[in-house]
Amino acid sequence: MVSRLGERIKGQQMSKRGKRSNFxxxxxxxIKEQLIEDIFFRRYKPGDKLVESALAKNLSVSQTSVREALRSLIAMGFLESEPFKGITVRSFTKQDLWEVYTVRAALESLSIQQLAPKITEEQIADLEQIVEDMVEAGKRGDITERMLLNIEFHKTLIRQSGNKLILRLFENLQFGSYSLMTGSISKMDPVEIAARHRDLIDVLRSRDPDKAAAAIRRHIESVGKPIVESLEAKPPDGDQMDAAEKIGG
Structure with a gap:
């Protein structure tokens, strides 16, 4: 991680002098994206401590840049900060995963309901391009890129709906989304993944909000529910998923 990212940053430092703030x-x-990848591939494991000064030294960057990246990852749920303990990689429980699954189903159902009646051909084309990029990443065997594109597809759906609150809430669930996808995307055929997302696009073409909401719930369930169940994660009561569907529908 250090050498690859460090070399890329040093090269950019040579070409972007004079634009310090944007740089x-x-x-x-x-730094944030690389740390997410390292957590995903368990180069950093739950409970591992991340030291700002050490990261800055290894990457040959300012502590300010590292601090901003770490703050962002704390807000996204990848890391946690505790007094006298510092910043560590967050442990994700089975119950956490169940909650992410049910809340995502609700949020995405609502956003796609809002999007479906007004979606444009240009927006559909943007979604299709992401799916094509997924296929190409699959051909290269790039699991990380496939995962990132999967999340980008869902973020794009929410962004296209125009509901900024749902987008912010979704972004705060990203750590759980990565955890769910760790157990699914790496084992799934890239062609199957693409087909599932193309099915969603086809439903959106109908401009039917209820069909779109039902389709996204099935989509999330097909990926998330088996993973949660394989971890023996059970909801505190039997009504959580029903509540999520009612909110989404």
């Missing part, structure tokens, strides 16, 4: 933002984003 720092770019570097902070790159």
């Amino acid at each position: 720092r933002v770019v570097i902070s984003e790159q």
